[in-house]
Structures are given as C-alpha cells and as structure tokens.
Amino acid sequence: MQVPAPFEYERATSVDHAIALMDRLGSEARLVAGGHSLLPMMKLRLANFEYLIDINDLHDELGFIRVTDDEVRIGAMTRHRELLESDELAAVFPIFRDAEKVIADPVVRNRGTLGGSLCQADPSEDLSAVCTTLNASCVIRSGDGERIVGMEEFHVGPYETAVADGQMLTEIRIPVRAGGSSAYEKVERRAGDWAVVSSGAAIWMDGANIADARVGLAAVGPNTTGIPGIAEALAGQPPSDELFAQAGAIAAASANPSTDMRGSAEYKTHLANELTQRALRRAAARAQEA
Amino acid sequence: MQVTMSVNGEEVTKEIEGRLLLVHFIRDHLGLTGTHWGCDTSNCGTCVVWMDDEPVKSCTVLAAMAGGRTVRTVEGLEVDGVLDPVQQGFIECHGLQCGFCTPGMMMTARALLDENPNPSEEEIREAISGQICRCTGYSTIIRSIQWAAAKEAETPVTVGSAS
Ligand SMILES: Cc1cc2nc3c(=O)[nH]c(=O)nc-3n(C[C@H](O)[C@H](O)[C@H](O)COP(=O)(O)OP(=O)(O)OC[C@H]3O[C@@H](n4cnc5c(N)ncnc54)[C@H](O)[C@@H]3O)c2cc1C
Ligand code: FES
Ligand code: FES
Numbered sequence: 001m002q003v004p005a006p007f008e009y010e011r012a013t014s015v016d017h018a019i020a021l022m023d024r025l026g027s028e029a030r031l032v033a034g035g036h037s038l039l040p041m042m043k044l045r046l047a048n049f050e051y052l053i054d055i056n057d058l059h060d061e062l063g064f065i066r067v068t069d070d071e072v073r074i075g076a077m078t079r080h081r082e083l084l085e086s087d088e089l090a091a092v093f094p095i096f097r098d099a100e101k102v103i104a105d106p107v108v109r110n111r112g113t114l115g116g117s118l119c120q121a122d123p124s125e126d127l128s129a130v131c132t133t134l135n136a137s138c139v140i141r142s143g144d145g146e147r148i149v150g151m152e153e154f155h156v157g158p159y160e161t162a163v164a165d166g167q168m169l170t171e172i173r174i175p176v177r178a179g180g181s182s183a184y185e186k187v188e189r190r191a192g193d194w195a196v197v198s199s200g201a202a203i204w205m206d207g208a209n210i211a212d213a214r215v216g217l218a219a220v221g222p223n224t225t226g227i228p229g230i231a232e233a234l235a236g237q238p239p240s241d242e243l244f245a246q247a248g249a250i251a252a253a254s255a256n257p258s259t260d261m262r263g264s265a266e267y268k269t270h271l272a273n274e275l276t277q278r279a280l281r282r283a284a285a286r287a288q289e290a
Numbered sequence: 291m292q293v294t295m296s297v298n299g300e301e302v303t304k305e306i307e308g309r310l311l312l313v314h315f316i317r318d319h320l321g322l323t324g325t326h327w328g329c330d331t332s333n334c335g336t337c338v339v340w341m342d343d344e345p346v347k348s349c350t351v352l353a354a355m356a357g358g359r360t361v362r363t364v365e366g367l368e369v370d371g372v373l374d375p376v377q378q379g380f381i382e383c384h385g386l387q388c389g390f391c392t393p394g395m396m397m398t399a400r401a402l403l404d405e406n407p408n409p410s411e412e413e414i415r416e417a418i419s420g421q422i423c424r425c426t427g428y429s430t431i432i433r434s435i436q437w438a439a440a441k442e443a444e445t446p447v448t449v450g451s452a453s
Contacts, residue, residue, distance in 0.1 A: 002330045004309045006307065006308070006309055008308055009291060009352065011357070032352075032355075039351075040331060052308065054352075107335060107345045107347055107398065107420040110344045111350070192420050
C-alpha cells in the first residue's frame with residue numbers, strides 16, 4: 001500500500017490566504033492543486049512535506065479562461081477538462097484542444113490543473129510545450145506582489161521552476177496575433193499515457209507567406225524553447241512540405257532525448273522531426289482556412 | 291484532523307490523518323467496500339467515485355480534500371432497492387467477469403450518461419479509457435452502457451447525485 005508520509009493538511013480559501021499560509025509555514029509547505037502529480041510522488045516517498053496547502057477552493061478565483069482580441073488569460077486552477085471543453089479557447093488556439101484530447105484520461109482530466117502541470121515541470125508534460133509554442137508568460141504572485149516571466153525563464157530545469165517558496169503561479173497570459181493558428185501532435189504508447197514525444201506548432205501568416213512560426217517539443221530533454229531557427233527558416237516563404245521538412249530537421253537537431261522505456265533516443269529524434277512537420281502542416285492549413 | 295462530507299446522501303464526520311487517501315477512507319473508515327482499490331497509481335480506475343458530481347480516482351485524492359464536498363460511490367447507484375439502469379445493463383449484457391473493474395466502470399458510465407444520454411461507441415470508449423479491465427475485452431462493458439442508454443431513452447430516470 002502506497003501512503004504519503006505524515007503531514008498537516010491546510011486549506012486555503014483565497015490566493016492571499018494561500019500566500020499567507022506559505023509565508024507562515026515556510027519551505028516545509030507545498031501547494032496541492034489537482035494532486036495528480038504531487039500525490040503519486042508523495043505516495044512513492046519521492047517527495048515529503050510537513051504541510052500541504054489545498055488550493056482547490058481557489059477554483060472560483062483562479063479557474064477562468066478569458067479571451068480578448070489581443071490576449072488570452074487562463075487561471076492556474078483551470079482544469080484539463082475545462083481547457084478541453086472551451087470552444088472559445090479552441091477558436092483562438094486550437095492547439096489546446098488537440099493537446100487536451102491526449103493528456104492523461106477523462107477522469108484524470110477532471111482533477112489536473114494548468115498551474116499544477118506547469119509547476120510540476122516534468123519534461124514530458126504537454127501543457128508546457130503548448131505554452132512554449134504560444135509564447136505564454138506566467139504570472140507569479142508572492143507577498144511582495146506580482147512578477148511576470150516567459151516560459152524559458154519559468155522552466156529552470158526538469159521539475160524546477162522560477163516559482164520560489166512563498167510564491168504561486170496565478171495565471172498565464174498568451175498574446176493573440178492576427179493571421180495565426182496552431183496544432184499539437186503526440187505519440188504515446190497507449191491511450192492516456194505520457195508522450196513518447198510531442199510537438200506543438202504555431203504559425204502566423206501574412207497573406208500567402210509565413211510571417212512567423214514557433215515550435216514547442218515535449219519529452220525530448222529539458223528546456224525546450226520556441227526554436228528560433230524554425231522561424232528564421234520559414235519566415236517570408238509560402239507553406240510547403242519541403243519547407244516543413246526543413247523545419248522538422250531543425251527540430252530534430254535541437255532535441256536531446258534519452259533512451260528509456262518509452263523509446264530509443266533515435267526513435268524519439270525521428271518523432272521530433274516527423275511530428276513537427278505534421279503539426280506545422282496542420283497549423284498552416286488552419287491559419288489559411290481562417 | 292476532523293473531516294465532514296456527504297457520502298451517498300448521508301453526512302459523515304470522522305477523525306482522520308491528513309495523509310489518508312479517499313479510497314481508504316471510503317473502504318476502511320466507512321466500510322463501503324464496493325469501491326475497489328487496484329493499481330494505487332491512478333491508472334486502473336477501479337477506485338473511481340464521484341466528488342461533487344464528477345468521477346475522480348479516489349486513490350489520488352486525499353480524504354481531507356473531499357471535506358465539505360459530496361461523494362457518491364457505487365453503493366449510491368441503487369436507490370430504494372431499484373438498480374440503476376447502468377447496473378442492470380451490466381447484468382443483462384455480461385459487463386463483468388471477475389468484477390474487479392466494475393465499480394469504477396459503472397460510476398464513469400453513470401456520469402457519461404447524465405451528461406450525454408445517447409453516446410456513440412467511440413464516446414463510450416473515450417469515457418472509460420482511463421480504466422482497465424483484464425477480463426472482458428471491453429466489448430460487453432460498452433454493450434452494457436449502450437443497454438442502459440437505450441433503457442433510459444425508453445423510461446427516463448431521474449439521475450444525478452443521490453444527495
Ligand atoms: C495517470 C496519469 C496520466 C497522466 N498523463 C499525462 C499526460 O499524458 N500529459 C501530461 O502533460 N500530464 C499527464 N499527467 C499529469 C496531469 O496532467 C497532472 O494533473 C498535472 O501534471 C499536475 O496537475 P495537478 O493540478 O494535479 O498538480 P499537483 O499534483 O497538485 O501539483 C504539482 C506541483 O505543482 C505545484 N503547484 C500546483 N499548483 C500550483 C500553483 N498554482 N502555483 C505554484 N505551484 C503549484 C504543487 O505544489 C506540486 O509541486 C498524468 C497524470 C496521471 C495521474
Ligand atoms: S487504484 Fe486508483 S486508479 Fe487504480
Ligand atoms: S471484469 Fe475482471 S477486470 Fe473487468
């Protein structure tokens with residue numbers, strides 16, 4: 001039987017209350033959102049804390065998807081299921097629905113949150129790849145106020161983020177730019193599993209030519225970036241399979257996967273290439289339709 | 291610590307440890323052993339119960355997190371001696387062999403039909419995709435859920451949480 005080591009349970013009723021609790025309890029306290037990454041780790045005794053602060057009552061305050069003409073804001077307590085079901089979000093960023101369809105399973109998606117996913121910072125985690133693709137920024141709050149960091153700064157390393165003790169992620173903000181669309185491609189071993197590799201792509205068109213593009217990869221090593229080399233190769237060109245093959249090769253070259261039970265490094269590198277091409281093709285087709 | 295929640299429409303209050311998982315609270319503290327406990331790793335889904343009307347894997351929820359919330363277990367499907375159409379469907383269509391996965395399958399099925407009374411086969415497969423059955427090969431489970439949907443279309447039942 002897997003049971004976490006003993007801890008004290010506290011329940012926060014607001015963001016301010018959660019921060020006050022963290023300030024009072026110090027580095028031995030941890031937030032629990034959906035609990036679907038943290039509790040399994042605590043059950044395996046890979047993580048132990050003296051206090052858990054339950055932030056599920058903050059869903060009213062931090063469970064939201066707000067779409068405006070130039071920006072989308074999503075609260076940290078927004079659950080996978082809400083991200084999957086939001087038509088408004090799918091209309092501006094179809095990549096979210098593509099990804100959410102293949103993140104875990106419907107029952108896990110009832111609990112897991114955007115904030116928990118990003119803060120877990122598992123290199124195989126899908127929403128980080130989505131947020132990297134879309135150039136999201138993260139709003140981090142502490143007793144001293146708010147600061148905003150980009151995804152590259154947010155992810156310090158595997159399982160490590162810019163969120164320090166006494167701080168929490170409250171929302172992400174994604175810029176909306178004209179002429180764009182996006183898509184997500186993932187290969188998994190079975191339904192509901194973590195990615196062998198995933199690739200997200202966003203493309204912005206200027207008439208018949210590509211103006212800009214970003215690609216975010218998951219499960220190919222730590223610290224994925226938007227891969228600026230791909231934007232350089234694609235900008236100013238009309239979309240074509242040859243062009244996307246070039247982009248796939250750039251993605252593969254920037255991947256640094258390791259061989260594990262999910263696949264060999266060679267296979268994963270191949271997937272980074274192929275899935276990037278597919279995601280770009282689909283994003284471009286969607287952008288041209290719109 | 292003390293926790294109070296509604297389980298199958300009844301309010302329960304117990305003294306528990308903060309680290310107690312909901313599945314053990316339900317089985318060991320309340321004696322409701324219809325909810326099964328299998329993989330312990332949020333993969334098999336036999337521990338699925340409803341929390342505030344949504345299916346959750348109770349091996350990955352703290353009992354304390356369910357405090358003040360509404361929980362419904364497989365025991366809450368039957369009302370006044372009348373089986374839920376989902377339970378009837380599993381009998382009619384042989385939706386179980388060993389029965390280990392059955393409580394979780396039925397709780398997910400009930401939630402699906404409340405939301406979508408006429409699901410396609412694909413929608414049923416998706417809904418139960420976080421749950422593992424080692425016996426049936428899933429076909430009879432899908433048929434059981436289809437049976438329940440057909441039954442309810444004929445005789446609408448009042449559904450929702452028992453509370
Ligand atoms: C069976 C299974 C399959 C899965 N498959 C996938 C998959 O295919 N792809 C995928 O991407 N994920 C997958 N997941 C992970 C799932 O998406 C998790 O729900 C998610 O990673 C964590 O979200 P959570 O809300 O449960 O976080 P928690 O477990 O509650 O928290 C995770 C970490 O984040 C911290 N935290 C949470 N919220 C905040 C906040 N607002 N501010 C600061 N810190 C915070 C916690 O302290 C903790 O350290 C799977 C999980 C399971 C159990
Ligand atoms: S025991 Fe909870 S999912 Fe298997
Ligand atoms: S009936 Fe035996 S596991 Fe499903």
